Amino acid sequence: MGDIKQAGRLRPAPENFLSAEQITAVGSGRRDFLRKSFLAAGAALAAPLAARAADGDPDILNLPPWATSLGLPVATNPYGMPSKYESQLLRRESPGLTRVGGASVSFAPLQGLFGIITPSGLHFERHHQGWHDVDPAKHRLMINGSDPAFLKKPKVYTMDELMRLPSVSRIHFIECGANTGLEWGNVAVPTVQYTHGMLSCSEFTGVPLKLLLEDCGVDYKKARYVLAEGGDGSAMTRTIPMEMVESGEVFVAYGQNGEMLRPENGYPLRLVVPGVQGVSWVKWLRRIEVGDQPYATKDEAIHYIDLQPSGLHRQYTSIQECKSVITTPSGGQTLLSPGFFNVSGLAWSGRGRIKQVDVSFDGGINWKTARLEGPIQNKALTRFNVDWVWDGKPAILQSRAIDETGYVQPTYGQLRKVRGTKSIYHNNAIQSWKIVEGGEVSNVQVL
Ligand SMILES: Nc1nc2c(c(=O)[nH]1)N[C@H]1C(S)=C(S)[C@@H](COP(=O)(O)O)O[C@H]1N2
Ligand SMILES: [Mo]
Numbered sequence: 001m002g003d004i005k006q007a008g009r010l011r012p013a014p015e016n017f018l019s020a021e022q023i024t025a026v027g028s029g030r031r032d033f034l035r036k037s038f039l040a041a042g043a044a045l046a047a048p049l050a051a052r053a054a055d056g057d058p059d060i061l062n063l064p065p066w067a068t069s070l071g072l073p074v075a076t077n078p079y080g081m082p083s084k085y086e087s088q089l090l091r092r093e094s095p096g097l098t099r100v101g102g103a104s105v106s107f108a109p110l111q112g113l114f115g116i117i118t119p120s121g122l123h124f125e126r127h128h129q130g131w132h133d134v135d136p137a138k139h140r141l142m143i144n145g146s147d148p149a150f151l152k153k154p155k156v157y158t159m160d161e162l163m164r165l166p167s168v169s170r171i172h173f174i175e176c177g178a179n180t181g182l183e184w185g186n187v188a189v190p191t192v193q194y195t196h197g198m199l200s201c202s203e204f205t206g207v208p209l210k211l212l213l214e215d216c217g218v219d220y221k222k223a224r225y226v227l228a229e230g231g232d233g234s235a236m237t238r239t240i241p242m243e244m245v246e247s248g249e250v251f252v253a254y255g256q257n258g259e260m261l262r263p264e265n266g267y268p269l270r271l272v273v274p275g276v277q278g279v280s281w282v283k284w285l286r287r288i289e290v291g292d293q294p295y296a297t298k299d300e301a302i303h304y305i306d307l308q309p310s311g312l313h314r315q316y317t318s319i320q321e322c323k324s325v326i327t328t329p330s331g332g333q334t335l336l337s338p339g340f341f342n343v344s345g346l347a348w349s350g351r352g353r354i355k356q357v358d359v360s361f362d363g364g365i366n367w368k369t370a371r372l373e374g375p376i377q378n379k380a381l382t383r384f385n386v387d388w389v390w391d392g393k394p395a396i397l398q399s400r401a402i403d404e405t406g407y408v409q410p411t412y413g414q415l416r417k418v419r420g421t422k423s424i425y426h427n428n429a430i431q432s433w434k435i436v437e438g439g440e441v442s443n444v445q446v447l
Pocket of ligand 2: 175176279
């Protein structure tokens with residue numbers, strides 16, 4: 001095991017992050033969840049489950065009033081909401097991270113989510129100039145060429161016109177390039193919500209951009225780049241290489257998890273660029289231009305670049321490399337007692353499918369291959385699970401993902417050797433969670 005750095009010791013966590021107590025007390029009844037999974041698995045391990053039954057548990061012996069009375073009528077909530085007991089499972093901002101909330105980020109509560117789909121109301125948000133609820137009847141998408149030779153028939157589409165066209169529905173992850181950015185230099189934040197919560201995964205529905213460009217008479221020989229432009233005040237513009245569009249993977253989306261996009265996620269239209277960092281998934285998409293060279297926009301020439309140890313910057317990085325994180329147990333949670341736990345997490349790669357995830361319980365010395373929950377999809381989150389019997393002694397949990405190209409997620413030592421410590425973006429290092437004898441879980445870095 002290498003050198004270990006611990007959260008809070010090197011740089012104190014900002015005050016307003018949830019304390020460990022808050023996380024275990026609230027976060028989706030996680031404390032209860034851990035207790036239940038311990039008991040359920042205890043049965044499989046022939047642990048003394050009968051002790052509770054013999055004592056007599058009033059919560060199973062006595063009928064509650066709701067079991068013997070008429071419940072609420074249908075459509076009491078015409079649009080359904082989560083149980084009041086889940087009211088603490090929320091996306092949260094990191095106070096002080098930015099000066100104004102309109103140019104900020106809220107993080108998805110990964111510690112309380114199951115499977116791979118992020119409920120739309122918990123999808124992370126990143127706005128450069130605030131969000132708007134845009135009237136779809138007034139929204140337009142224009143497609144043009146920087147030179148008439150690149151695209152013969154420039155067009156303007158209404159939402160109704162777009163929604164008549166052949167559509168696709170695909171599950172993809174979106175990760176902000178700055179996800180885990182606070183951890184480049186040091187351990188900075190206590191929970192997985194803040195280390196990895198600029199990550200979400202949805203089923204998106206929309207029209208392949210390829211189809212629209214061909215409808216407008218694109219000349220693929222001349223037009224090798226696409227510029228995507230958002231309608232909000234941030235003038236969000238990004239270059240996308242034409243090969244990505246020609247592959248058929250890039251689409252203009254109006255649907256998210258079976259309904260229209262949420263306003264915060266770009267309603268009524270956003271670009272979906274599978275595998276590519278979030279900034280290219282332009283929201284409130286209003287214009288696509290085709291050209292013969294990269295556009296060198298502010299959001300790719302001076303932002304979203306990585307300062308290297310050499311003093312030079314990496315530019316035009318786009319693909320989110322293979323990465324994974326254990327979400328349960330994770331920083332801020334507490335294991336209630338020694339015994340069985342289902343260790344669960346997420347893996348993803350901007351280059352395709354996840355091939356394997358290994359989990360270590362001793363800080364990277366020994367590894368055990370996790371179960372991948374299928375179907376394993378292209379450029380989507382993949383849920384992994386692995387059985388663990390905690391002996392009550394200190395442990396360090398890590399996950400290491402391998403994608404279908406054979407790329408292996410790096411350690412902090414390996415990543416920093418190449419990339420240094422001065423970047424903000426594109427940190428895909430192996431995450432470590434330290435567990436102490438009392439069961440408290442905290443964020444540490446193992447080099
Ligand atoms: N028009 C527009 N598109 C945008 C942004 C923006 O501020 N304006 N933010 C970008 C960034 S940096 C990210 S990470 C994603 C976030 O998408 P989400 O808010 O749906 O999670 O949207 C991208 N698209
Ligand atoms: Mo982002």
